Amino acid sequence: MGNKLVTFTEEQLEKYQDCTYFTRKDILRAFKRYRDVNPEVVPKQMTDKEPYTIRVPLESMEKLPELHENPFRKRICEVFSRNGSGNLTFEDFLDLLSAFSENAPRDVKVFYAFKIYDFDNDDYIGSSDLEQALKLITKQELTQEERQQIAEKVFEESDVDGDGKLSFMEFEHVITRAPDFISTFHIRI
Template structure:
């Protein structure tokens, strides 16, 4: 007794439970996975400000098995969820990422973050340039410029309800919710 290391304060755990879709046990499991990425950087005890100041670099984040395997959006996902946009992640960034990708996260939260991932230029629309970047990632740059342009034009033609040449969040949501495999592919088990 008395040898137990306290990873987070009770207040931190309560806050994390309020802000995520995780239980106390799952939060501690997420911390363990985060710490395993860089044990010399990430302390066992994070009762101070370590959870939002200590960062694990993107190159180590990409070693997670869920992202290492053929995930063309891995760099983009990490950049969207990292608080500074670099892909380097704090524990709190990592916790949010896994919470959103958990099976418990509601569909509307998943759609919101999927939109952010596809909105490469951050202008709150998915335009032709965003679609080209996504298609290039999805096809491993195997389409030529004409094929890419045609595919992007077809997406806009079929999805752009208001005719402005780009997809708003509502238009994106309308399309993505019709995709039967969206919820089964936009998740990770911890």
Template structure:
């Protein structure tokens, strides 16, 4: 009767539903997208340790239509990959798409946006992080002096404790006033 390939065990699907903002159907759609990037590497059946053992190279993930034009694609892959270099297993990829889904709450999106902008990983957005973020956002079209002025102004208006850098809480305070944050921090699957 049926030669249906089982992609995940029932337990895996339940676990993925519990730790993401996706339904079973969406999880299977994410797997299909993951497999299409590298069908020679990713098996149809992932009932063993394949979801964490099989990694797709960062270059393939960055080439997804949803990421290809994003100036932060490299950094997004680094933040969501367990290896920190952007190579992703299925669970990394599922986490990425879950955070960027419409169902993910604002505070989760803010947390990951902060991590993406925190290039040096020091848990603060300092002048270097802000300059790098601005350079990516503007395509490098601002001169060094203009960029420094913009970054200085951001810190001046957002740095509540006067330490010259933004904490997650200070960043969250700024982002909650940005009406276009939620619609732009989104990937449709």
């Protein structure tokens, strides 16, 4: 009989399985990825409160290969960190991976996509939110005027109630018509 290191208690693993779209094996694989990001901060064995108190800094999280090339990497970390800082606890990281997993339903993905685009956290996607998204997507290669034209066109086609911003329902209506949304809103662990 070997001395096997226990990363989580049975109760913790069951809780994570209930709250995510992952198996036990996936959860342990996610923990390994999380720990590899910053092994000086993350212990091999998580006790009581550590899964939701130890935070890996945003700067370290952004270096993950799955996030590194994503122009929204900082915003994704901010949305999934409970305090909005972008510094992620293991539970935050697990929530992030779960929402981006291939097993997450479309409505969960749409919900988080909306939150990611809602830069000012006002529960609407307004012109400033859209402009920020366009800057990230195009690596600031468009002029202010070009970004404005694109934003106007988006609102013209998507803003059903004409209030100059997209509600969650308007966003959901648009995004569900995008055939590649599910495949692009994905991170494999």
